[in-house]
Amino acid sequence: MSKLSYKSRQATIEALKENQYDLFIIGGGITGAGVAIQAAASGLKTALVDMQDFAEGTSSRSTKLVHGGIRYLKNFDLEVVSDTVTERATVHNIAPHIPQPDPMLMPLYDEPKVTFNPLRLQIAMDIYDSLAGVKDTKYANEMLSKEEVLERQPDLMQEGLIGGGKYLDFNNNDARLVIENIKQANDDGADLLSHAKVTGFEYENGKIVAVQVEDKLSGETFTVKAHIVINTTGPWSDTIRQLDGEDDKPAQMRPTKGVHFVVDRAKLDVSQPIYFDTGEQDGRMVFVLPRENKTYFGTTDTDYTGDFEHPTVTQEDVDYLLKVVNHRFPKAGLTINDIEASWVGLRPLIDSNNASDYNGGDSGRLSERTFDELVTLFDGYGDKTVERATVEDKLQSISSNTSERGDASPSSVSRGSDLSVSASGLFTLAGGKLTDYRKMAKGAMEQVIPALTAITGKAFTLVQSATYPVSGGQFDPSAYDTAMDQFANIGAARGLAYGDALKLAKLYGSNMYRVLAYLPVAKDYAEKYDLPIDIAVSLIYAIEEEAVYTPLDFFARRTTLMLFQHDKMLAVKDGVRQVIVDYLDLDADIADAQAKALDEEIAKAELQYLK
Ligand SMILES: Cc1cc2nc3c(=O)[nH]c(=O)nc-3n(C[C@H](O)[C@H](O)[C@H](O)COP(=O)(O)OP(=O)(O)OC[C@H]3O[C@@H](n4cnc5c(N)ncnc54)[C@H](O)[C@@H]3O)c2cc1C
Structure with a gap:
């Protein structure tokens, strides 16, 4: 029996009451689980609680991809893509049984306000492959003619179809990635408890020294002593910051809702993951993905202010996604009665990042000059006046200028995420993507360890997380x-x-x-x-x-x-x-x-x- 079993629950609660922890983690989604595995493996006495089941928040409600977000390359936001595409490979290495390579098909239509035209897609895919290091492998991207797109997916809308591209991304099982991190942290000595809610903090000289916890199953409340506390509650981050007396601070999070629907393969059969413009000219793109004997599609992106624990699908969500998918797959004729299952998630977006997800909204860009140079090189390559090696050198120089920035400022642990420390010492790590979780956790641990050493005098060496497998990942x-x-x-x-x-x-x-x-x-x-x-x-x-x-x-x-x-x-x-x-x-x-x-x-x- 493992310490994670319900049968050991009371023993874990007793341990939480008695021990003095180095690090206490609030929230057992991917962010908290990612911090827990690194903390426990680095020898910190670690505790984690979640008020629901592990992964019951956003981390079981994603699109279930570990991906680089090719859409960011619309505006050549290389930093974001460099981060995520590198992490994509890292996550695959440390959890080799979970994310799997799953090439994506992107059909292109001759329509107003499209995300990519063929030239831009070719450049984007080459940059993507270059950053990911998969050029010249079986996973290298391919531009496809209209006929080749239809060969792969015959029932796609043909009107306006001008071709497409195929590039590498990875499928994922989000909730299992969380539990495998939790299990490894448990094996490495952490005490982890689900259905236990943080309700407040205790302070000495203005600094947090303990956390108040309510056991949601028994109603019992108890206190856990910890030198450092980190808030990894995703969409709930502001609530925890407010518990720490930060009510006067403006909200940091701007959660948006995204829904997905599942239909039987017999209703909509796709042979590979597909990603396309909605055709609504709203600047958004939608995924249609095969999984087991089903097909699922999503997602939406709407501001959300309701109940975070129980977000629901609305009629508008159904109308929007069915319209988009039926438009691109005219023979599908899907209705709400075909939807067998659905899920709803809240993106823990940081307000100051313009609250944009991978599938719509943009941030940052390559300079116009570099972009023009790239286009000229690609044109030259097209009419055979420029060598392939010259284009590759240019892509390489772009990639090496943008990967792993090594910038130690707290808010830069990974693009789209934010790490902050309150006056009372509460760390908050929020935002980002599931794909970036290891890097976000590493960035946080690099600051937690010196803070802990300053309090306790104890020295710790941070585990090499990029090569430290999660539970179940002990194979080549x-x-x-x-x-x-x-x-x-x-x-x-x-x-x-x-x-x-x-x-x-x-x-x-x-x-x-x-x-x-x-x-x-x-x-x-x-x-x-x-x-x-x-x-x-x-x-x-x-x-x-x-x-x-x-x-x-x-x-x-x-x-x-x-x-x-x-x-x-x-x-x-x-x-x-x-x-x-x-x-x-x-x-x-x-x-x-x-x-x-x-x-x-x-x-x-x-x-x-x-x-
Ligand atoms: C629709 C959608 C699609 C997405 N698709 C992708 C994708 O394909 N790939 C990708 O990389 N990313 C994707 N993301 C983003 C990714 O899912 C999130 O960035 C990630 O799951 C956030 O994890 P988290 O641990 O920060 O938050 P959460 O998973 O929400 O975890 C926070 C946890 O804190 C707990 N908690 C809250 N308050 C308390 C308290 N008081 N006491 C104890 N526990 C508490 C909650 O119960 C919850 O389990 C998607 C997100 C959405 C919404």
Whole structure:
């Protein structure tokens, strides 16, 4: 049993009450989890709490890409792209079982106000590949003719289609990336607790020395002593800053809402991720992505001021996205009744960054002179008066001028993110993208450690986070297929069907051994509650080692059942619910509340209130 199990919850609470922590982290989304793994691996006595399940905030509600944001290259904002494209590769290396290369198709239309015309897209993709170091690999970009685009995606709107491009990006499982960071921090000695809310601070000489916490499951309140406290609560960051007496400060965050919808592949079948202008001339772009046997699409970007824990899809969101997708896929004819599942997230955008996301809005740009030089070089390359090497040299010089700025000012830990320290010593790390999480955490830790040393006199060496794998990532990233086959074969040797074992291997990576250790007990529960063995073993592992407490934790954040295997989820939901109650010996009133919450969340994801 791991310390993350609900069965260990009381022991973790006792530890939190007793210990003096070096670092206390508020919020267990990707930002907090990223800080926790680095802090624990660097030897800091580390604690983290989240008022919901881990990853229940924005970090399970993204577009599920680890990407460089090619759209920023519309205005050649190289710094942003340099950061994210470099981090894309780093995240793939430290979590090789999670993000996977997944080339993106971008069809181009001859329409007003498009993001890219062919020349600009070619330049953007070359810069993108150059910054990512994938030139001359199988993932190098390609310009495509209209016919080639239609060969890849025959049902795309043909009117106005003038060609397109294909470039590398990565798919992702956002919530699993969070839990694998949390699990590694746990293995490295951190104390981490979900469903525990920070309600206030205690001070000595004007500096925070302890945090007040409310256990959301029991109602108990307790105090945790910490030398340094960091606020990584994403959209909630201002609320925590206000708890620290910063009510007089203007709001730092300007959260915007983004929604995604899932339909069956039979309704809209895409062979690869696709990213296109909406056709609404609103400067936005939309993704349509295949995942398992489903297709999902999004997103929107609207200012949001409602309930942060329960943002909802509106009729306007549905109308907008269906209009855009049906326009580009004229034969799809999607209606709201085709939407099987949906999710809504709040971008933790920093107001001073003009609150723009990757899919609309711009910031910064390449100088006009450099841009003109690039265009001239590309023209010359086109009519064969300029050598390819000359173009590559230019791209290289741009990339080396913009990567890893090494600027130590607090607000520059990564573009789009912000690190600040209040008068009482509260660190706040917010904004950025999921893709940048490791770099954001590193930037924060580089300032936390000296502050901690100043308080305690203790010295710490920051872990080399770019090569420190998350839980499950202990295998060679360049041998993914071989590793998955090996892990799957171990499962098959233990009696699982190879296909089921392979799915588990892809979910758990090198933790496959730990998962399979629960097979004997999982078999008993599978029989008792009529569950497929792959679901049962996944569930027991998730309860024992991944802090699963409710069926929703399991369906929505530890697996993809809620979003991309909706039918299967409906078939197993009662069995899963009963196993959790039985295994954790939960009272009848808790069991009833969990069942009710599950049904409500399913109805909400299915948009029943709008159908
Ligand atoms: C629609 C959409 C699409 C996106 N797509 C992508 C993408 O494809 N790729 C990408 O890189 N990025 C993407 N992003 C951005 C990315 O998802 C976010 O930047 C990231 O998830 C933010 O993580 P976070 O940990 O800062 O915040 P969160 O994940 O929201 O975590 C904050 C946590 O703090 C907890 N908390 C709040 N108050 C308290 C309290 N008082 N006590 C204890 N805990 C508390 C919350 O419960 C929450 O779990 C997208 C965002 C959205 C909204």
